[in-house]
Amino acid sequence: MTATTLRHRSLKTSAIALGLAIALSAPAAAADLVISNWDGYMAPDAMAAFKAATGVSGEVVVHATNEEIMGKLVASGGKGYDVVFVSSPFAEVLNKLGLIETIDHAKVPNLANLYPEAAKLPHDVGNNFSVPYTWGTTGLCYRSDLVKTEPASWNDLLAPSDALKGKTTMLATDRWLLAAGQLAKGYSVNETDPAKLAEVKDLLISAKKTLLAYDDTTFYSKLISGEALMVQAWDGWCNYGIAENPQIKYTIPKEGSDLWVDTMVVMKASANKDAAFQFINFMLDAKNHAWAAQNIDYKVPNKPAMESLPADFLAKFPNMSMPVAELVKFEQLRDVGDAQRDYSKIVSEIKAAQ
Amino acid sequence: MRSFVPSRSSLLMAPALAWLTALMVVPCALVLALAFFRRGIYGGIEYSFTLENFGLVLDPLYASIFLNSARIAGAATLIAVVIGYAAAYAIAAAPRRWQPVFLFFSVLPFWSNYLIRTYAWIVLLNREGLITQLLRWFGYTGEPPSMLYTEGAVIAGLVYNYLPFVILACYAPLSRLNPELAEASRDLGASAMTTFRRVILPLTVPGIAAGAVFVFVLSIGNFVTPALLGGGRFQMIGNLVYDQFLTANDWPFGAALAMALIAIMLLVLTAQALAADRAAGRVAEAKGGADD
Amino acid sequence: MTSSPARIFGLRTTLVLVFAFLYIPIAVVVALSFNQGGLPTVWSGFSLKWYASLAGNAAILSAALNTLIVALVSTAIATLLGTLLAIGVEMRRQYGSGLEALIFAPMIIPDIVLAVALLSFFSMLDFTLGLHTIILAHVVFNLAFVCSVVRARLKSFDWSIVEASADLGASAVTTFRRVTLPVILPAVVAGALLAFTLSVDEFIIAFFTAGAGRASTTLPMQIYSMIRFGITPEINALSTMVMAVSITALTLSQRLNRGVIGQ
Known part of the structure; x- marks a missing residue:
């Protein structure tokens, strides 16, 4: 008797709970x-x-x-x-x-x-x-207190000095990762010529050996903690690091940046x-x-x-005071249409390389 | 009455089977179909038949990613099986009343969130992490070793996450092992090592195979662990599928990759079934031998 | 041989090392959730402030509520369907390997494959993604797990009792309530708790089948995005609480259905 009652009650409770839960799972009064x-x-x-x-x-x-x-x-x-x-x-x-x-x-x-x-x-x-x-721009964000010579070129990131090996990061997203190699080679950031892209790929694969990680969300905190000493960064995101440690500096390499x-x-x-x-x-x-x-x-x-x-x-x-006229001199990343598949493949190749 | 039972059983099974059909079989069939279409320039799907997506799976680049994933998953499987088997063996050798307790506690971590268990390794391995702190505490002053974002970190994460299942899978046949078998072997003059190699190990192959398959299949399709512990430096099939659907917008190719993953899984499961069959033969043989 | 001291020492050492390997990482996460400092790596004093900051984090609270809804609803549906399925299958006794494969598949299919399959499916049907799509997806694997737990229990069930009950004139419903259900109830509850735990922890499928925004962000999705943005003691605190919930559910499940999980 008690067992049956108990079961009935629990069945009823679960039925109510279920109904309630379904009601709750319907979209709530959403924002405009x-x-x-x-x-x-x-x-x-x-x-x-x-x-x-x-x-x-x-x-x-x-x-x-x-x-x-x-x-x-x-x-x-x-x-x-x-x-x-x-x-x-x-x-x-x-x-x-x-x-x-x-x-x-x-x-x-x-x-x-x-x-x-x-x-x-x-x-x-x-x-x-x-x-x-x-x-803004994409450049190098680094610890001026721990990096001996101020970086001047994308190659300082791609082929770092011994002290920086294993302490650099690059952006993980296809376009900006490739842009670093394209700029270092003096190519357009929207380059689609397969031969030139192959060169960029080789350069980035060789750069991978000295890289700590590909990172586009936490690179500035890696700089602050000292896990990384030089990272490829968007100017504004480098500022997050500068805000916490004034020894962090931002520079645009001599080969330029994208806009x-x-x-x-x-x-x-x-x-x-x-x-x-x-x-x-x-x-x-x-x-x-x-x-x-x-x-x-x-x-x-x-x-x-x-x-x-x-x-x-x-x-x-x-970097907030950079004149607009100078900023817009850089080339914008553009949609590259069909070549996007090549871009994705190259990035896969880079990330798969040992 | 008898003829009534099957129809009632069908009725009972119907809702669940309908659910599985609608939300697993049909979607998977859809993915299979998708793999035969072309990708539109901007990510949509062009409905014209092609085999190029499967061709692309065999492209040296993607084939190498498959091989590399298999290598990482294989390493994780091997390590997990060695540790898991040793643990299961030790549990099976413990006093009877303690066995369920040990077993329960070796499975418990498995039921905490996968992401959290992976996160724990970030906390342990990062350059300012606990292991570095410990090294410093022991007087180490040099450059902290870089442990996170390495292949070792990815493998450690996979082993850690899937170890409990291996323990469970290996424990089952070990606990059912007839102690008389080992005794008989010893009485016949076999050393402990030989007894283990010739008697115990073969009889527990099904458990090892089940555990190994589980670790391998889950590792090779994993994308969270390489993403979090590999720092984006390791590309595994799981990441590749993820990328095709959520970043490169190449669903047909992603679908072909997913199908390749299923094919690998089926292959591994078949191998496991074969191993289990052969072992079953051996068990029968051993039983016959023990009875003599 | 069984009691040689060297062998016992070896076995004990193995156990200690394995349990250390399994528990130290988790213990570190839990311990550092009580850390005063902002770095989840260096101990700087006891504090509950990260738990307090969790309580004030609206995104996490809403994610927790979403997770609860998804887990409860998908568990309820999966328990019902999975139990019926188990009874149906076991009643039938002879079943094809196709049926076995269909029931086994959700437990073994790689999450990422089911996730992309469901995403393509929902997208092609022009389904709006949201909590309901996560629930639909979670029922798929949950019902398979419930089914397998209940089936394990039914293996030793004597079906002649059901026939006897029917012969005595009891209706099918009465027979089920009075005869079958009491036998399988512990397994049903254990299966439900297992399903609940799986659903609370599931990330990949939820990530792919969730809709826009906070309304369908579950706790694992929230944790994933937090981890991607760096390590903070707040993640440790959240992790500790989530682990406490799953481990309680699992322990209950184990108590109710001794051995099923270990079989």
């Missing part, structure tokens, strides 16, 4: 906007400020790399996302796939704050489908495009964009925002 961005790539209070200013609530989800969010967007047709932060070559691909919406300039009046150069970037002249959020541009795009599948444009406009507001720059230590392509940055901040991070 879903924004995907790199972790820590906007001011922590940005969404609260946006909600206070517009009444629109937004949820920020994070992706670790361009490739990761691209995979998700292609698999889902962009469903579930409204605004996505991706680097320019990936924005180009999303545009070619027809997954992103044309930017309605009337709804984003703050586009006027952009430097004129930022409206003429080769990947999207006239900001038709993407709005630049940050831009990388991280952009905001609006998904075609978004059900709330007006709010999405409102969000982009909010981010481009001079004060907000300057606040973002100071939070994430990256250069932003916003003229009034950059001009309002405090002097001590600029002094701390010398």
